[in-house]
Amino acid sequence: MHFTRRNALATGACALMLAGLPMRLSAAVEEKIAAFTGGAAVGEGDIRLTAPEIAENGNTVPIEVASDTAVSIMVLAMGNPTPGVAEFNFGALAGSRYASTRIRLAGTQDVVAIARLEDGSFVQASSTVKVTIGGCGG
Amino acid sequence: MAENVRPRVRVPKTAAAGEVVTIKTLISHNMESGQRKDGDGNSIPRSIINRFTCDFNGQNVIDVKMEPAISTNPYFEFEALVPEAGEFTFTWYDDDGSVYEDTQPITLA
Numbered sequence: 001m002h003f004t005r006r007n008a009l010a011t012g013a014c015a016l017m018l019a020g021l022p023m024r025l026s027a028a029v030e031e032k033i034a035a036f037t038g039g040a041a042v043g044e045g046d047i048r049l050t051a052p053e054i055a056e057n058g059n060t061v062p063i064e065v066a067s068d069t070a071v072s073i074m075v076l077a078m079g080n081p082t083p084g085v086a087e088f089n090f091g092a093l094a095g096s097r098y099a100s101t102r103i104r105l106a107g108t109q110d111v112v113a114i115a116r117l118e119d120g121s122f123v124q125a126s127s128t129v130k131v132t133i134g135g136c137g138g
Numbered sequence: 139m140a141e142n143v144r145p146r147v148r149v150p151k152t153a154a155a156g157e158v159v160t161i162k163t164l165i166s167h168n169m170e171s172g173q174r175k176d177g178d179g180n181s182i183p184r185s186i187i188n189r190f191t192c193d194f195n196g197q198n199v200i201d202v203k204m205e206p207a208i209s210t211n212p213y214f215e216f217e218a219l220v221p222e223a224g225e226f227t228f229t230w231y232d233d234d235g236s237v238y239e240d241t242q243p244i245t246l247a
Contacts, residue, residue, distance in 0.1 A: 059209060059210070060209040060210075061209075077207050080207055081173055082205065082206060082207070084205040084207065085205055085207040085208065086202055086203060086204050086205060086207075086208060087202065087203040088200060088201075088202050088216075089200065089201040089202070089203070090199075090200055091192075091193075091197065091198025091199050091200055091201060092197050092198060092199075093194050093197045093198065093199045093218055093219045093220075093221070094199050094200055094216070094217065094218065094219065095158030095159065095160075095199075095216075095217030095218045095219045095220075096158060096216075096217040098216060098217055099200065099202070099214060099215065099216045100213075100214070100215040100216070101208060101209075101212065101213055101214050101215070102208070102209040102212075102213050103207050103208055103209055104171065104206070104207045104208070104209050105207075
């Protein structure tokens with residue numbers, strides 16, 4: 001196919017985006033995680049995070065968190081001006097360790113859910129959400 | 139007190155003893171994140187609901203700590219265990235000190 005200007009622009013933009021993906025955790029995020037886990041190691045396991053692959057509107061992105069034995073689940077948006085999103089604490093009469101809500105995402109980023117399980121261990125799951133229109137008032 | 143804040147909850151009217159029911163809650167609230175700027179370029183201060191709890195007959199079902207990243211008109215869906223007939227109490231705590239409450243009874247099927 002012809003390598004049109006449109007194609008060149010698209011490839012260029014994609015390359016830039018890939019290059020710009022921040023791989024390091026920012027200090028704010030690390031602090032929040034440390035406060036929640038008390039510095040304990042976070043592994044993988046009993047935590048499921050459901051988020052759309054592409055969010056049309058960053059102002060309202062539906063997400064779900066679910067677990068079998070979590071006591072508390074913290075959700076972070078790694079690319080928002082402030083990373084904290086919510087912390088779900090399940091009480092004695094919680095029917096299941098499941099919660100669903102809608103959140104704001106400033107742009108394409110990773111959403112991370114960290115759960116504190118009944119046995120005191122921590123597990124996490126993350127999901128990358130592409131956002132077409134940012135949702136933090138920008 | 140934030141204006142026009144109205145809670146809306148959906149709880150089944152009846153349940154069998156020991157059944158798990160799905161509860162959906164919505165409250166109309168701007169959830170001003172503190173990130174927006176007004177026409178003059180000044181930041182609009184943060185003003186959000188920072189906590190939501192659901193209790194049943196005095197026992198806690200869920201306690202959610204909320205931050206500005208929760209969307210306007212916060213929506214939560216979760217599940218509760220219903221051991222007996224009683225009343226669900228939903229409470230939202232606003233940054234400005236206001237507390238919004240709603241209750242829903244549930245009877246045994």
